[in-house]
Amino acid sequence: MTNAIVGIDLADRKQMVVVTDHDSKVLARRTFRVKAWDLGAALDWATERGARAGFTGVTVAAEPTGHRWRVLGQLADERGMALVCVQPAVCSWVRKTEDLTSDKTDDKDAVLIARLTAQLRCYLPEPVDETWARLRHFGTRREQLNGEHVACVQQVRDLLECVWPAALDAAEHPFKSTTWVAALTVVMDRDGGDLSRTRRLGPARFEHAVRREVTRRGKVRPCLRIVRRLFTALADPAGVIAHRPAAFERVAWVIDDWDHAKAKLADTQARMVTVLDELDLTALACSIDGLSAVGAAAILAETGDLNRFTSARAVVKHAGLAPRERKSGAFTGRAHVTGAGRPLLRAAAWRAVWGCLQTNRVYAARYRHLTGRETNRLTPTQAQTAVAAAILRQLHYVITHRQAWDPVVAAHGTKTLEVVAA
Known part of the structure; x- marks a missing residue:
């Protein structure tokens, strides 16, 4: 009860700051047209206004949206102030219950944040720690790469279903098979949309080319059953033939993107395990x-x-x-x-x-x-x-x-x- 409450509605270049007591009575309000990194002056102003009203300190409250609340947290910590967060979902629900409308302004939101803090409908954010922060960012990066990985698989599947559906039947789980991916890479690199050109290599030379690609991908030997099935699929006429040249060119690009995504994903996961070891x-x-x-x-x-x-x-x-x-x-x-x-x-x-x-x-x-x-x-x-x-x-x-x-x-x-x- 010794601290005034400072509710801040954060934005890009306009920050709404209100100072309230524990009954949500507004003691002072002001709009600061600055970036989040320049809110130090606003916190100093809020401290001075709280002291005028008889409070010995202030508690800063904000919604944890975007990155600006992290900046605010550091500025508050440098001044010995406590920062609490109010969930945006809670603000949205309470805003609608006040007058049963979706009325929203920066001024009202700042007061609402302060009011919810006075009602203890807030929480202390996770403390800033360099090691845990690295793990959190690696986790976000891993999720992004997982999305890229899945997107590449879906693109290749969709393209092949259109222009060369027989290729997908060459393996039970084609996208989990290094042999199938290596064989597809061989076809895409030399074919240019004319499967007969690759078929003229013959089974033995095609198998040799696939073996080289499998070795390049870090495996010892291919699954010959899958190699033979994919070579047989070269003679299958199903598919939109006119689209094959462009689609095969695009499949080659996507496979290259997929390989890069898998490599980056493996590196990110290794870094995550290293951080776990540090902890x-x-x-x-x-x-x-x-x-x-x-x-x-x-x-x-x-x-x-x-x-x-x-x-x-x-x-x-x-x-x-x-x-x-x-x-x-x-x-x-x-x-x-x-x-x-x-x-x-x-x-x-x-x-x-x-x-x-x-x-x-x-x-x-x-x-x-x-x-x-x-x-x-x-x-x-x-x-x-x-x-x-x-x-x-x-x-x-x-x-x-x-x-x-x-x-x-x-x-x-x-x-x-x-x-x-x-």
Whole structure:
């Protein structure tokens, strides 16, 4: 109660600043037409106005949108001020409840931010730490490269389905096969849209060319079955022939982009594991059977230091994986996850499920129980969501308690996993 509250609505060149007491009475307001880095003068002005009203200090509040709140946080820290954040979604909901309209101005938003702070509907942001910051940026970079990787695969698939669909049938999972990609690269590099030109090489010379490409890609030898199937597909007439020259040229470009994306993705993931080693968390995180170092790093890149969460359930809520019930009187609706947290954290936890279900007996038993019980049976997707939430909860315990994952503890103290999963 000794601090005044400074609500700031951040923008590019116009910053609205209001100083209020704990009853949301505005003590002073002013518009500063400056960049975020020049808000130091605004904080000094707010401190002076708060002191006039009898407050010994100020608490700065803002919405954590874009990068400007980070700049504001550093300026506040240099002056010994506390910075708290108010969720933009909360501001949006409260703004509509005030007068049941979508009325919005910078002045009103700044006052609203201050009011929500006085009501303690705010939170302390993650402390600035160089190592954790690197992991967070690497995680964002990895997600971007994953998007590029998927986009390249979809482009190649779409183009081949149009001009040369037989190529996609040469392997069961073509885009996971180094041999198939190497053979396709050979065709694209020398063909120019005329498959008969490559076919004149003959099976032996084509196989030799594919072997060279497979070796260049870091593998020892190709799968001859796939090589022969793709060579046979050279004679298939299906496809829009007129589009082949241009489409093949584009496929060659996309394969080159795909190779670069995979190389950059591997480098980024290696850097993430290095940061995890610096934090001395690799052994702890990987003690969870089925959770790789990259998978754990991807999760921690989105959560930050798990010690800042008061409970494991808070991490699950942060990911938007907490269940949302619908009950009223005698009515009981279906429960759904909230989906209101960090989408990239939710995606990282979801991806970790696939590896854990293959090798982790506790999670596999829980999945079988959830999808096989007679009452309240879950769909496979719902059960995977429950396992994703369990991974987050147990990763929180492992890291905050500095204790390796124990399958008996994870199974609630019962050694018979099939019974415990219930």
